[in-house]
Amino acid sequence: GAVVSQHPSWVICKSGTSVKIECRSLDFQATTMFWYRQFPKQSLMLMATSNEGSKATYEQGVEKDKFLINHASLTLSTLTVTSAHPEDSSFYICSAPPTQSGELFFGEGSRLTVL
């Protein structure tokens, strides 16, 4: 199947700093990628849709100025958590559809801990 790679797999940062997470599609091009957030023992909640060549689309309640998304190329999307606070600590997972047919492939996920 298609491969989606995410980096870093875990990161610890101080409150107030910014953290960048990368999501790459390794063997296909993705005009669209999705960013999810998962708190412990909870479901995956869609944060935003990353669109190559245009602005990201954010879900209701997600601050676009805090969670900056850049779809730099057809194989790379980045999520930057700006001015991170402890409540931003979570598991962030990206996903991409290799085709328009449906199946989503997920990255490994990035566990963010803000001290």
Added chain:
Amino acid sequence: GENVEQHPSTLSVQEGDSAVIKCTYSDSASNYFPWYKQELGKRPQLIIDIRSNVGEKKDQRIAVTLNKTAKHFSLHITETQPEDSAVYFCAASILTGGGNKLTFGTGTQLKVEL
């Protein structure tokens, strides 16, 4: 928007027994229903999916049924094994040319006991 409900939240079965997880969705336009298995700290893995033009799909020990009229779908795992223990998520979406935005259920923690 779409809302997906899933139950039970936890399910404990004996090895060899069957497990059933049920989901309901709200948007009648949804036409794609995947099921994901997620082990602790890892990414979700697709185990089976079904589209709205099909009522049932089976892959070895795993099967999914879809009732469009009632807007619910179910995952059936037969002959459960300890390695089936994980969190299972159902999801729903409307497949379009612009991608596949999934709405996930709340998850079911399945424990298969020896």
